[in-house]
Amino acid sequence: MQAMVLAAGYGTRLKPFSLCRPKPLFPILNTPLLLATLERLQHSGFTTQALNCCHLSEQIVAATQHVPGLIIQEEQSILGTGGGIRQMLPKISAEPLLVTNGDIYHSIDFQTIYEQHCSSDAPISLVLHNYPRFNNVNVSENTIVGFGKTSRGSSDQLAYTGIQIVEPAILKGIQPGVYSCIIEYYRSLLADGVQLNAIIIDDCFWTDMGTPADYLQLHEDLLIGNAPVWAELEAKNIEPFFSSDQAVIDQSCRFADWACIGRARVGRDVVVKRSVVWDDAQINDGTEISEAIIIPEMYKSPGY
Template identity: 45%
Template sequence: MKAMVLAAGFGTRLKPYSLLRPKPLFPVLDRPLLLRLIEQLGDYGFHPILVNCHHLKEQIVDLLGPREHIYLQQEPIELGTGGGMRLAMDFFGTEPVLVTNGDIFHTIDLAAVYRDHCRSGADATLVLHDHPRFNKIRMNPDGRIVDFAAGGSGSRWAFTGIQVLDPALLAIIPPGVFYNSIDCYRYWMTRGKKICGTIVQGHYWTDMGTPQDYLDLHRTLLTREPFRGESPFYRGREVSVADDFQQKDWLCLGSHIRVGRQCRLERVVVWDGVTVPDGTHLIDTIIS
């Protein structure tokens, strides 16, 4: 089972932090999210795995380096979700491929998603769930997607950023240009292809679209079941804090961090390698 991680985007809503690192390399509990996604795919039996990159791509290349079953697709221009997948057609071959966004943290069973797609006879399956903030997609009773736009009557579902598709669908995308995968699906829907949705439940999911989303993810991991550990205060390797350091509610300190004197941090994520100056008092923010 082949898979692809979409990791080429600019992360515009995460500026200024995404000017320093591509969004899939944002640390989650001091570990780049991309590594978790790759490990998750491997645990469900997906290999080889292709990762595309464009924005700050050198950082992704440096992180992944030569790894067994991991391939990099470096894109010289922004291609969008559809354009990136179109470029990967030779890698995909002819069997269904699972494609996931590189900015989501979730507990969805990816192997079950792939199996359900293969049994369904669909040409593409988008994994959907109920998430009111993003509910836009409408389906027929037989599971076929009929509308991607918000508004109108009937139940709407949110796209998780996970999909399984027949790579042959991508042939209509012009090579080497920016293209949205949803436009590809719209094309095929008008021509009778089965572009379907499958609804998942009982899982955790979030995207890291904004700084607040990123902070909320850490709050969940540090303070809520089933993720939380013994302490809501996470520290990576080689962390040095002054004796009078105060921490409240929850906190994530990455590796190789020094926190100065008379500092107070509350609901803060501090990236690796940072020195927090003396007298710093911060709440609900990211220190990069």
């Protein structure tokens, strides 16, 4: 089985943090999300793995150089969700390709949805769920009939999870080497009568980690037990105040509600509340941090 991770975006809504680190490398419980995702795919049986990257691509290349057999596509400009996959086609086989966004954390079983696609007659399967904030895919009897206001007839609205399985040949209609939105391409396929299958997942945990608030909320959910912790995160003894074994934390430091501390230095009389501190960050004596993301490149996030 083969899979591709989309990891090329700018992470605009996560600025200023995404100016110094690409969003797929944001740590989740001190492990970069991209590395955990690739390992999770490997454990699910996807022996062929690929990814595309553009923004701060050198960091992604460096972080994944130890992943055996990984196909890395560095793009000189953003090709979009359609263009990036299209550019990858000559590098992969003709078998079904699972594609996942590189900024999502979820409890969806990759192997199960891949098998569901393979048992269908459709060339494309989008994995959907009910998430009112993003519900804009129109579905009728497990078939996608439209996106947003372009639906045909009576349908329910669900949200795209950012995971799909496609037959690579169907994507050859995308012009190579130029920007393309995959949803716009799928709209054109629908207009031509191509069937788009809906794999509907009920009762899953899912978040897209698109904003600083989403990123912090994910950590809260993980640390207080509201979200499943991937085995690939290698996070042991999960509790509301979670820290790396290599963190240097003064004994006078106080934590409130929850906090995640990487390989960082935390000074005397520091208060950390509902915050994530990345590897190599430093918090000076007497600082109070609340609902913040602390990164090495800046003392603390603006507004705190």
